[in-house]
Amino acid sequence: MAMNPLTLGLIINPWAGIGGPAGLKGSDDRSLVAQALAEGAERRAAGRAQRCLKQLQQAQGELLTVLTCSGQMGEAEARAAGFCPTVVFTCEDQVSQADDTQQAARLLMQEGVDLLLFVGGDGTARDVCAAVGEQLPVLGIPSGVKMHSGVFAISPEGAAEVVLSMMSGELVDLRLQEVRDIDEAAFREGVVKSRFYGEVQVPECGHFVQSTKDGGREVEELVLDDIAADLRERLEPDVYYLIGAGTTPRALMDELQLPNTLLGIDVICNEEIVAADLSGQQLEGLLQGFDGKVVIILSITGGQGSLIGRGNQQLTPEVLKRVGRDNVWVLATKSKIKTLAGRPLLMDSNDPDLDAAWSGYIPVITGYRDQILYPLGTHFDQPDMEGVSE
Structure with missing residues (x-):
């Protein structure tokens, strides 16, 4: 089957998931993240990004154009996977913030990427949703502590399969999915408060099944x-x-x-x-x-x-x-x-x-x-x- 080129936008939240093994119920509070790192917590986002990107590079790297952010927000992992990415957003601080994700997402949308692939959890999904809304297809590589939103692939490899299905012209559904997040501070006290933040367009691989059939x-x-x-x-x-x-x-x-x-x-x-x-x-x-x-x-x-x-x-x-x-x-x-x-x-x-x-x-x-x-x-x-x- 013929494959088609695709321009991929990539954003990595390098802090995503650090709070999981440390039992922090999330990574939005950067002071707690710093504490977890001091105690030996490992960064998970980079490795999970690599699992997806390497699969894409090995399968159809020559047909993929990657636009991303500087350093650990995307460039480093894209290069490590074998891509030659174009950097469209430079993070001025070593510690990326929510505003960096939002600015990067807006710039990638302006550059006309076909799909915005992000690595993170619900907090990152919130930032992406705030920046692009329903205007750009979005897919998350699950790497956070909280992942209640309906925007994530089932795994890094699953995200790669969605991208490859798009490139092969398979029937990839595009559906509005909710972005939700919980209050981390309340969660640490045993109270779950989930809030709706909006919807984004998410590509989904599905079977060829119609609502109207004979x-x-x-x-x-x-x-x-x-x-x-x-x-x-x-x-x-x-x-x-x-x-x-x-x-x-x-x-x-x-x-x-x-x-x-x-x-x-x-x-x-x-x-x-x-x-x-x-x-x-x-x-x-x-x-x-x-x-x-x-x-x-x-x-x-x-x-x-x-x-x-x-x-x-x-x-x-x-x-x-x-x-x-x-x-x-x-x-x-x-x-x-x-x-x-x-x-x-x-x-x-x-x-x-x-x-x-x-x-x-x-x-x-x-x-x-x-x-x-x-x-x-x-x-x-x-x-x-x-x-x-x-």
Whole structure:
């Protein structure tokens, strides 16, 4: 199976887990951590990071680009595992603090990493959540004392398997998971006070199981209804939605009881038609006079995996730049994704720089409140066929 490149953001909390063997119920209190170190406590985070990173390096190191922090916050362990990382955040103090993790996470998100991998516990998860929220896929390598949040792989090796599954184009679910933490001081007194701090997007390897099934097989008509129901809940007022070609986006139009141009681009706002079957020039003109948010809703071309450039060339580079990658909603049933056998979705906007900038991993809506992460690339071997997005 073909593998796809991936840009990995890495943050290591070098203090994570020190308080566990020492019975400190956590490592948020740095004075107690210092005491534990003085008493001979070992740093656990570095070793657990190594277990994951070495597995990734041995499997697909040449396809992984690692962006990280200086010193013990990532650079040292990435180099020890055989990577040549790019340092995007330098920790000024030898003792990293919560603010360092938050600043690093923000910078890594700005650099456009596909996945933020962090090593730590619930405290580190809180800092990452505060910095990136639901905007960036996040996965934790469990290394803390407290790990009540739903953001952690089952082990360092498990985290590596998730990353490798993403690279191979397998069906990796992307789900919102809670970040929770407990009050360490109260915990030391025997009182458990858990608090909710937010949610982050977490990639999860799962079986090919649908919420809508018939003898274990996906029923496309029912899945399209699920996708349409999900999309309708996502619609916001006063937003322009550009509805792409194909039967999958048409399911939303059917849900809204609106006419649809199967082989064209329609624009809706507040669940009403704004314009139908627009050319690229007409779209550019329409958006030039609109100051609000714009979202593109697209499906992939059946059998090819083309997302942009086949059957929707009305979406010119100017239109795509106006909308932005984060405002593109990709639709596909999991059955159609499986037929790609790991090949990335194709981006062919006729602007190579734009295509390269948009490459990476993108969420794909596959059902009602169900989505996966899947690679978007600039080229791959395709069958000699033309088709309509489905």
